[in-house]
Amino acid sequence: MRLLVIGGAGYVGSHGVRVLEGAGHEVWVYDNLSRGHRSAARADRLIVGSLHDQPLLESVLRDRQIDAVLHYAAFALVGESVGNPAMYYHNNVIGSYHLLEAMRASGVQNLIFSSTTAIFGEPEKTPIAEHFPKQPINPYGFTKLVMERMLDDYAQAYGMSFVALRYFNAAGAHPSGEIGEDHTPESHLIPIVLQVALGQREKITIYGNDYPTLDGTCIRDYIHVDDLADAHLLALDHFAPGKGLKLNLGTGRGHSVKEVIDCCRAVTGHPIQAEVGERRPGDPSALVADPTLAKKTLGWQPRYNTLLPIVETAWNWHQKHPHGYGD
Numbered sequence: 483m484r485l486l487v488i489g490g491a492g493y494v495g496s497h498g499v500r501v502l503e504g505a506g507h508e509v510w511v512y513d514n515l516s517r518g519h520r521s522a523a524r525a526d527r528l529i530v531g532s533l534h535d536q537p538l539l540e541s542v543l544r545d546r547q548i549d550a551v552l553h554y555a556a557f558a559l560v561g562e563s564v565g566n567p568a569m570y571y572h573n574n575v576i577g578s579y580h581l582l583e584a585m586r587a588s589g590v591q592n593l594i595f596s597s598t599t600a601i602f603g604e605p606e607k608t609p610i611a612e613h614f615p616k617q618p619i620n621p622y623g624f625t626k627l628v629m630e631r632m633l634d635d636y637a638q639a640y641g642m643s644f645v646a647l648r649y650f651n652a653a654g655a656h657p658s659g660e661i662g663e664d665h666t667p668e669s670h671l672i673p674i675v676l677q678v679a680l681g682q683r684e685k686i687t688i689y690g691n692d693y694p695t696l697d698g699t700c701i702r703d704y705i706h707v708d709d710l711a712d713a714h715l716l717a718l719d720h721f722a723p724g725k726g727l728k729l730n731l732g733t734g735r736g737h738s739v740k741e742v743i744d745c746c747r748a749v750t751g752h753p754i755q756a757e758v759g760e761r762r763p764g765d766p767s768a769l770v771a772d773p774t775l776a777k778k779t780l781g782w783q784p785r786y787n788t789l790l791p792i793v794e795t796a797w798n799w800h801q802k803h804p805h806g807y808g809d
């Protein structure tokens with residue numbers, strides 16, 4: 483297929499591109515590089531442009547005869563969304579609206595959308611299945627829920643076909659160490675802990691140890707970016723006109739913040755100084771996926787089932803690229 487990967491110069495998207503190209507698809511990356519990296523994408527396949535540039539999107543969709551769009555582009559930091567919701571509604575909702583309209587105008591009907599567990603808010607129990615109540619507790623999660631609803635409506639009214647993949651916590655890096663996670667500022671747990679091991683930070687602050695979990699720290703389901711990429715590849719076989727699929731992507735296993743730090747100590751051999759700080763606003767205590775439906779529907783099976791090899795791939799990337807992409 484001829485695929486347009488919006489946000490393909492970012493962390494999760496760049497890993498998706500590798501898997502899609504490896505499977506023989508013709509892949510074009512469309513990214514405004516606001517948070518991505520030029521060198522994370524192939525120079526001859528990168529189109530620099532914004533979601534907001536609907537005319538450019540339309541011409542790319544038509545000229546490249548695109549069969550399906552993979553939409554990874556968004557702002558995705560919970561704390562930032564709480565402080566600056568306008569920026570999130572503008573980029574994630576209005577930007578996505580321009581993409582959907584460009585697709586409608588150019589007759590491209592198939593979309594895979596990067597959704598998130600943040601649409602569930604603070605779930606009453608785990609693991610989280612697809613039908614659980616959607617009660618986002620921050621603007622970021624709400625923007626993604628709005629987009630899921632827009633997709634339902636576009637499917638029903640205009641015959642669009644979509645697969646919304648709700649990632650839990652994306653982690654790890656391509657085993658080659660050529661691409662990986664590089665956000666500025668970095669807010670994600672694993673890269674921050676590994677920056678301590680690299681000597682770039684003095685310590686890691688654990689955001690709260692009074693949560694109702696076994697060791698008092700938050701629990702998350704860390705899913706390898708290549709496993710997310712595999713799910714996108716499989717999802718390409720599940721487009722049906724006027725229909726949509728929404729699937730939770732995680733391993734089904736949760737790890738506490740303390741467990742993640744211990745795992746990073748084991749992988750790096752560094753003592754990694756940690757201190758307990760205040761809770762971070764907007765953090766649910768435990769988010770673990772029930773991946774049953776995704777496995778059954780897509781025939782998907784995560785390759786990385788434990789935290790250790792996930793952290794090992796991340797450490798490989800950070801050691802090879804201590805300053806990320808360097809741009």
Ligand SMILES: NC(=O)c1ccc[n+]([C@@H]2O[C@H](COP(=O)([O-])OP(=O)(O)OC[C@H]3O[C@@H](n4cnc5c(N)ncnc54)[C@H](O)[C@@H]3O)[C@@H](O)[C@H]2O)c1
Nearest residue numbers: 489491492493494514516517518532533555556558649652
């Ligand atoms: N990282 C996670 O743990 C996680 C979890 C759940 C869902 N997600 C979702 O997955 C997607 C990718 O996340 P990520 O961690 O790779 O983020 P990222 O910031 O690394 O990548 C996002 C990419 O989109 C691009 N982009 C942003 N706004 C754009 C615009 N208006 N026009 C064109 N390009 C634009 C950025 O430049 C960047 O390259 C996001 O939609 C995010 O909400 C991520």
Ligand SMILES: O=c1ccn([C@@H]2O[C@H](COP(=O)(O)OP(=O)(O)O[C@H]3O[C@H](CO)[C@H](O)[C@H](O)[C@H]3O)[C@@H](O)[C@H]2O)c(=O)[nH]1
Nearest residue numbers: 558598599600651669670671674687688689700739762765
């Ligand atoms: O310095 C830090 C950084 C994080 N944490 C904790 O580590 C856990 C994971 O935090 P991350 O920031 O790595 O990830 P989040 O769970 O906040 O968010 C990620 O997953 C969300 C859904 O769960 C969204 O999709 C979001 O885009 C994505 O970044 C949280 O309990 C957080 O409180 C710390 O204790 N110290």
